[in-house]
Amino acid sequence: MDRRHFLASSSIGLGALGLAPGAALADAATRASFHAALKRDSRLAVYADTQGELAGAATVRGRLPADLDGVFFRNGPGRFELGGERYHHWFDGDGMAQRWQIGGGKVSHCGSFVRTQKFTEESKAGRFLYSTYGTKIDRSPMKSNDTLNAANTNLLPFNGRLYALWEGGSATELDPATLATIGLKTWRDDLKSMPFSAHPKRDPDGSLWNFGALPGTDTLALYHIGAAGAVLAAGMVNIADLTMVHDFAVSAKHLIFLVPPYTFRNDASKSFLDQHVWVGSGAGARPMRVVVVDKATLTLRRVFELPPRMVFHFGNAFDDGATTRFDAVLHEGDVLGELGGIMRGERAPVPGRSSATQITLDYAAGTAREARLFGASEFPGVMPQVATRRHRRLALLSAGGAGGNGGRILNTVNLVDTDSGKADSYRFDAGWQVEEHVLVPRRNARSETDGYLVGVAQDSGRLQTVLTVFDAAHVKDGPVALARLPYRAPHCFHGNFLPS
Template sequence: MRAEIDLRALEVIQGEVPRQLDGGFFRLIGDRKWPAFVENDIFMLGEDGMASCFYFKDGMVDFKMKYVRTPRFVAEEKAGRALFGEYRNPFTDDPSVEGLSRGTANVTMLAHGGKLFALKEDSPAIEMNPFTLETIGEYDWNEVVTSKAITAHPKIDPKTGELVFFGYCAAGPATTDIAYYEADATGKIIHETWFHAPYTCMVHDVMVTENFVVFPVTPLRHELEWLKRHEPAFKWDPTEQVYLGVLPRKGKGEQIRWFKGPTQCHGHTAGAFDDGRYIYADNTFSKRSFFRFFPNADGSDFDPADTMPYLKRVIIDMESNGDGFTEQQLFDYPCELPRIDPRFETMPYSFVTMNLLDVPEQERIGHGFQWVATMDVNGKKPAQIRYAGHNCSIGEPQFVPKNDTAAEGEGYVMTVVGRHEEKRSELLILDAQNINGEPVATVALPFRLRSTGHGYWYGSRQLRGETNVIGAW
């Protein structure tokens, strides 16, 4: 789109926006300002970050969208052309930007300790103004965080307000270093430790419980030699096992314990919790990388069906003498981008919402996500599935509690639907307990937003730094 936008009072074309919603639905997309000079540029992964937010207040919704002005963006804007080459490969850049941060800040928005960040897992966090989306600059937690990369999937412990985050390739491209951090409710770093993964790979997400952190090491490999030969930065290597590294919260790197399992690719975490002995972690897993543009390491072809992810529960016995884990599938359909009620992060939970890739009963099979679903992971309530419509795509759903005291799953599912034929988008606000009913409200945009990976709701009290409980008004 390449458009920075500031709209007041979006049109509500159906229903009413709940007046108690006070905060923002933040989304981060990839949107190149300058055409790439390399072939086969990867959609989303190598594009400039564009931050957007639907701001809610007194039953009205405003919309803002601005580029994240990373060091990379600023350099290219000054030059008037693209200067950075292939995804995650500094050897393909224009010599004028050697040593400059390559981060695009295009994956996730994080609010914690009264600050808002744009995150991309290969680079430092970028601080932004939560109310104007103006870029403040790279942030390193007052020079304490030395990892060269910060995950795009940190977790906030709702009991303590602590931020749990990490960085892989923390010492630089294609290194096995993983740096693990915790910050207190004010944003002060209170714990740091480093350790090595069994092999170099993408560690996109992490599983956090009250007492443990689980790092999924799956064989979407990343080698320096590939970068130097201008080959894809990541390749799928089916010869490697899966490793789940379990570290006690605030533990030291030498305490990590590795559990092994069958080869598969980790996608995103839904929820995770422990009872002191057993860790239960629900995640999406596919037989090989979900990203079809990353080839097999041996150059062989692969079955596209193997990229379809399914929601599974991993169970780890911390009192066992072995190094294995068990798993069970929780949902029949391929799905991704699962989201729980964030007030139950690190704790036992039931409610989850997610996108579906393919529902066989639908007569028309489309590309990308066309369905949103809700389910009870404990099987006590039937799953619900909502179809976005023909020639439509639907974004990652976000659960928003109805109020601070609402029961788990009592609230709203927000998602953006792209109406392709009409060339516009809508923000749907659905009753989380009945997503197939009439939307609580449908808010229209006069243009179509680009698809995005992730979005987060942050209440106004959280944006002001008064609390770190997601959903608090």
């Protein structure tokens, strides 16, 4: 891969992230607004600032399955405030890695901030120095995209190592036992400082697929990393008008990307988020593009079009004869900036205008067809043993309408039958908010429900974080075990379960 060419072509995107002066800083008014709202609504504590490290034993209610033994790694933004200022967007916070040790009927937890260059320098300065996803700050210039690396989106155990991921820069290696920061990971010398997304996908052979994108470059970097950690292949694909791409899907033969209808308008006075302009409505509206890359050659195979929507997350993908089918949660309209209101104390508009959809790509006909699987939802996932193959169960979170949530808080766990559309669901009580849940198979699992649905929920009434364990065959019966911490840990985005 020609790293120099990629980084040179990335200058628009990198400059947009904070190189030039003239900006709206993180501010005290945002902080004051949030804390005033927090006094009225304890549910906002989910987005409150966290200080220091966390460690404690959980109190287990119910019965932890004897064969659920391992570590549940999670990651998400934890520091939103510094020097009397507060960030403008949820995605801006510094990453706090979390480790849930499960086994022998017991659960313990620890959380540690990732000591990135950004976190270390700003802690020393006592104030924010660098621009983030949704907050423009011009107090200190950046040298590369890793200057801004917040390491706040996913925590990936791979090849005996552990990586905190952020889509705009390098993976950051952590100690899997202590969560101590080891440093930036360079997969190969010519790939140093390249963007490495927060949603890598495992192949059945144990290898890892990933990509890196920076809007404004029209270039997508692709990676295939072997199970032993060596780079097997790397390449670049040109995609016109490339904007934010957060996730992708992988089948046995293809890498599949959805490019939402935004245009990137380079303006150094604005945040990275504010430079994305929605062009999916009105005169001249653009479609969402489905970009299919051949895994064998890392070259573009086909581009399809769908109605204009936004997408964050995918489920699974599989090749079916002359077609490829994959799951994605599609959102209506421009939703990129909506989560910014959380930082001011506004309730999150968790996707009421979305649906979990299975998309079929017909290569012979050149068409893309949609089939609705489930309504408003997010965080799709499947059992790891069916990755890249035909699957029939999809885990999703949704917002229940009762219990004072008003359909705006993710409080319901679902396992959806993709053939019938029927959902096995459990809704938590008022004041609870659920995070992503992942499917964990039993050893030698015989089906997609032969295992557990494991996740985390926030009990805002008691300001405590709770590990939740469901029997995947009986989700509606409620958790078989709840492991409650004596404190609140930051709300996480993504993570992975590593069996012992």
